[in-house]
Each structure stands twice: as structure tokens, then as C-alpha cells.
Amino acid sequence: MLIGVIGVAIFLFPLYWMFITSIKPMNELFVSPPLLFPDNPTxxxxxDNFIADHKMIKYIGNSFIIAIGTTVLTFLLAVPASYALARFNIKGIGFVLILLLAMQMLPTIMLAMPLFVFFAKLNMLNSFSSLILANTTNVLPFAILVLRPFFKALPKGLEEAAEIDGCNKFTTFFKIMLPCIKPGLLTIGVFSFLFSWSDFLFALTLTTDESIRPLTLGMYTFMGEYLTQWNQLMAVATISAVPIIILFIILQNYIVSGITSGAMKD
Structure with missing residues (x-):
């Protein structure tokens, strides 16, 4: 019990320190030893960032557009792809799975430049669509590899029974198959949202327009050549972490179930 409490405290301390730094005045940021709680919290x-100036709220809105768009597009592509890889005897399926694993291992920096050239030729730079497509490219292999074991674990008798009851393939897929893999769907939804919400490299590479840039680039403005406004930066970082924390608190049981089930059912 004590070890568990200590472990949780260690993992939560960065969040605590981020929040405490955000309410410290500048003169308390660099004192030695560091203050575990500010003497004059502010x-x-x-x-400054969310009432006097609404720029960060605009960045948050952009991040939500990109994250939700990426999640929706990932669902639309990953669900049928993983179903096909699980249910159909596709020639060369082993190579496809190895390719997906290899794509998942690629550093994001290796995708940024080819995607920049691709979107530049299509005149799609400085657009939400380019950021959504780029983030989907990054998260899609992971989503397919997570969902495929869920479909493989479902007995084919479910589809045969539904067909006997008069359901066509689309009705069977949407009303029977998808509800059975709910933990897997929630898992890829959360991780797709998380990956795109925290993206920095694609946003930096594919955008120059302030009206399109997400919150990650908004936070970057507090980092100057000679001075970093740590309390301002941590205040925005704290707010940016709130949606992710809430998402994990609400869906933590489904996420754990989805990850463990997907790992064991292939």
C-alpha cells in the first residue's frame, strides 16, 4: 500500500510542480532551494492568457478542431481496415502487418518533410485538413494494430447468426460487431485525440498562419532567446492538460481493458 502511494505521488509530482510554477510570481521562480508552495501565489x-488576452483560447479551439478531426478520420479508416485484416484471407497479410509495425516505429521527424512537400504541391499548407491528415498518418498504424485483435477474437458465428436473422453485412457490422469491440474503439479514440492534441512537429512544419496553429505552438511563444516566462508557460500547459486528464479519468477502465485485451487476443 505504501509503495503504491509513493509511486502515485512520484507520477503526479510533475503535474503538481507544473501547477505550482504557474501560480508563482517571477521573483520566486529561481529561488534556492525551490519553494514547494509559493509564498505569494498569484x-x-x-x-493574462485567458481573460485579458484571448489568443490562447483561439489556440485551444484550433487544437480541439485538429484533435477531433484526427480522431474521426482515424475511426473512419482504422475500423474497416482492421476488420478486413482480421476477417478476410488477404494475400501478403504478414507483410502488411510488418509494414504497419515499421510505420509505427518511424520517428515523426521522418514524416514531416515528405508531408510538407506533398501538401505544398497540393496547396494545402496552413490548413486544418493538412494537420488532420498528417496526424492521422502518424496514428493510423497504431489504431489498426490495436483494433485487429478485437475483430479476430469475435466468433464468426455472430455474423452467421445475424445473417440468418435477416441482417445484411452493414447492419451486422454496425449493430453487432462494433458494440462488441467498444473498449478497443474507446482506446484508439483516446490515443488518437492525445497524439494529435500534443503534436508539435507537424504544426511547426505545416503552418505559418497564427489562425491555424494549435496550442502546442502557442506555448512555444513564451520561450524566448534570453528569457522563458515559466509561470505563463506553465499556466497554459496546466489548462492544456485538463482535457487529457478528464478524458483518462472518465475512460480509464475502458482504456486499460482495451490495451490488455488487444494485446492478448491476437
């Missing part, structure tokens, strides 16, 4: 960084 909410000024939150006021």
Missing part, C-alpha cells in the same frame, strides 16, 4: 498568468 493567478495573474491565468488572467
Amino acid at each position: 493567478w495573474q498568468p491565468y488572467y
